[in-house]
Amino acid sequence: MIGRDAGWLKFYRETVDGLEISTEAIEKVKEREAQLAKSAVAECAFMTRLWQGDIEGARKTLLDVLDDTALADAKLAGWYSVWLGATYEAEGDSDTSIAHYKKARSRLSPWLNVPFKSEFDVKSEADGKKTILQKTLLAENLHGPQALGDLIAKLRIQAKTLSSAEASSNSKEESVRRFGELLGFAASRPDNEYGFGPDAIWIDEQTAYGVAFELKTEKNDPAEYNKHEVSCGTAC
Structure with missing residues (x-):
């Protein structure tokens, strides 16, 4: 058993008990968690429809939540852009896939190893x-x-x-x-x-x-x- 100094414990309890979290901060956390829950459902639907061969339907599940997900978690939205880019690339739509890969690089890292130069570039x-x-x-x-x-x-x-x-x-x-x-x-x-x-x-x-x-x-x-x-x- 690890012992703690009684004075330190008293100070810690008094400090923590005295902290107040604003209603606005609590609401922001609730909104973020609610959005991420919707994003998780969309991920499952994306993978399921992709497995079933419904590429267009799979893409739509992520496109519907992409912008809102970016507000809650930019890096997660970056990975969604990677997945979306891959579906377009698989179908030979280079321009659209490059657009999504560029978004992914801007949200994740410029070192992300995906195609990012279009014919125009x-x-x-x-x-x-x-x-x-x-x-x-x-x-x-x-x-x-x-x-x-x-x-x-x-x-x-x-x-x-x-x-x-x-x-x-x-x-x-x-x-x-x-x-x-x-x-x-x-x-x-x-x-x-x-x-x-x-x-x-x-x-x-x-x-x-x-x-x-x-x-x-x-x-x-x-x-x-x-x-x-x-x-x-x-x-x-």
Whole structure:
């Protein structure tokens, strides 16, 4: 038998007994569990109909719950997309199977070993040189529409920091760097990293061109700028 310190047990009981769980939290758990129960029934129906050779009927059971399942458990919905993709692939419908596989990769892992390039994707890659932004968007697209949405959400977060009056100069400079990185550029903060140079710089390593940013975020309020400050960075 394992003994416990009496003082610790008393503290633990008092702490646990004092915890309150909101009604809203309880309802969310109930809704999630109810949805996952429906998803489990759909899984059984999918496998049963697949075994019986009713591929179309099997697909419908998962398609009917796919979106609601994603809200309750995104990874489980990812596996449903794998199964759906496999049924379309087995019937030779490459375009639809690729669409489901892309969803699966976006919800599970970009390393998921399933086909994810359609004829359009392959043709786009073979069309010749592309800008760094085009390459970034094409690469994100391979992971499905959710991945593009995630990229946009991340860009919006950085834009919100840049437009915030409360954000520090350091956070704004980092947001500029991060924004460029998200767009596919080699982005850095020379002034912060080396003690001289612009606040941030984006470099297109493919063309060896870059663009520098000097934010002047540490200016006093009201800020005054002159031509000399705008035309050169902190190294001037």
